[in-house]
Amino acid sequence: MNEAATGIVEELLQPELDDLIRRAALGLHDAARQIAIGLLRGLANCQIDVEVGTVRAYAGPDVTDDLVRSVRDTLAKADLDLTPRPAIASNQPMSLGNARFAPKRAARAGMGNRGP
Numbered sequence: 001m002n003e004a005a006t007g008i009v010e011e012l013l014q015p016e017l018d019d020l021i022r023r024a025a026l027g028l029h030d031a032a033r034q035i036a037i038g039l040l041r042g043l044a045n046c047q048i049d050v051e052v053g054t055v056r057a058y059a060g061p062d063v064t065d066d067l068v069r070s071v072r073d074t075l076a077k078a079d080l081d082l083t084p085r086p087a088i089a090s091n092q093p094m095s096l097g098n099a100r101f102a103p104k105r106a107a108r109a110g111m112g113n114r115g116p
Contacts, residue, residue: 005058
């Protein structure tokens, strides 16, 4: 394992971890979770077909596991896990700007669940 290469990879991840913490602190928990999921997926892809001579290769085989732990530790520090909280119940009013719509009224008004 090359410490310089490991440092480079860790430095690349740090702004994303900082963004995760910032969004969680702002109450944007779903966004913070999505960042974590993206990072974990990207790290999983980094374990496949590591090319010789790349920074990832010089960092060593354990660097990905260490980075996954960093993501998990950051989630814990933000008091989050990867399980999203339940959305508002379907019978609860939804706020759209200054107007409030109950889901049934929104559907009658043609504003409910439009498909692509």
